[in-house]
Amino acid sequence: MKTGTRRTLMHAMVIAAALGSGNVPAKTCNGINFPDQLQVDGSNLPLNGLGLYQATILKVKVYVAALYVGKTSADPNAILAAGGPSGLVLQFVRDVGANDLRKGWDEGFAENSSAQLPALKERIAMLNGWMADMKSGQRLAFIHKPGAGVQVDVNGTVKGTIKGDDFAKALLAIWLGGEPPNAEIKAGMLGGACG
Numbered sequence: 001m002k003t004g005t006r007r008t009l010m011h012a013m014v015i016a017a018a019l020g021s022g023n024v025p026a027k028t029c030n031g032i033n034f035p036d037q038l039q040v041d042g043s044n045l046p047l048n049g050l051g052l053y054q055a056t057i058l059k060v061k062v063y064v065a066a067l068y069v070g071k072t073s074a075d076p077n078a079i080l081a082a083g084g085p086s087g088l089v090l091q092f093v094r095d096v097g098a099n100d101l102r103k104g105w106d107e108g109f110a111e112n113s114s115a116q117l118p119a120l121k122e123r124i125a126m127l128n129g130w131m132a133d134m135k136s137g138q139r140l141a142f143i144h145k146p147g148a149g150v151q152v153d154v155n156g157t158v159k160g161t162i163k164g165d166d167f168a169k170a171l172l173a174i175w176l177g178g179e180p181p182n183a184e185i186k187a188g189m190l191g192g193a194c195g
Contacts, residue, residue: 027047027050029051029064029194030064030093034066034091038089041085043070045068045087046072047067048189048190048191049191049194050189051189052188052194053065053181053182054185063092063094063096064091065175067087067175068086069084070085072191074192079190080169080176080177085145088142088175089141090141091139092134092138095134096133105127105131108174108181111177111179112174113173120170123164127152127162130152132154132155134154139153139155139156146168148163149162150167
C-alpha cells in the first residue's frame with residue numbers, strides 16, 4: 001500500500017472512530033447521533049452544539065451540523081476568536097449536489113467574510129474543487145488544526161488541508177457569523193435546541 005493511500009486510510013479511520021458511536025456518550029438531533037467529544041491531534045474537543053439546516057421557506061431539512069471546540073461557549077464571537085482546534089461535521093439528511101454545495105460556500109463566505117474574499121479566493125476554489133454529490137447519510141468533516149489549516153474529509157475520504165487560520169475562521173463564520181444559513185442552525189451549534 002502506498003504511503004499516501006495508507007495515510008489517507010488512517011485519517012479516515014481516525015475520523016470514523018471519532019464519529020462512530022462506540023462507548024462514547026452521544027447527543028441526537030433529527031435522529032442522528034454525534035459523540036460528546038471529537039479527538040483532534042490527541043486533544044478531546046467537547047461538542048458545543050448541534051444544529052439543523054433547513055432550506056427555503058418550506059424548511060426542507062438538508063443536514064445536521066455538529067460543532068466541536070476546545071472550550072464550549074454560547075458566544076459565536078468567542079468561538080471565532082479562540083483560534084484553537086475545532087471540528088465541524090455535517091451529516092446530510094437528503095441528497096445534495098456538488099454544485100449546490102459550491103453555491104452555498106460561495107454565498108456563505110461572501111455574506112460573512114466579504115472583506116477577506118480576495119485573500120480567500122484561491123482557497124475557496126480549492127474547497128469547491130473537492131466537493132462531490134452528497135447522499136443522505138453521508139458526512140462532510142472540517143477539522144481545524146491551528147498552524148496547519150483545515151483538513152477536509154468528504155464522506156470518509158480526506159481530500160487535503162486548506163492552509164491558513166484565517167480560512168478556518170472564515171469557514172466557521174459561515175454558520176456563526178452575522179448571516180448564517182438560518183438562525184436555528186446557528187442557535188443549535190451554540191448549544192441551543194436542535195432545529
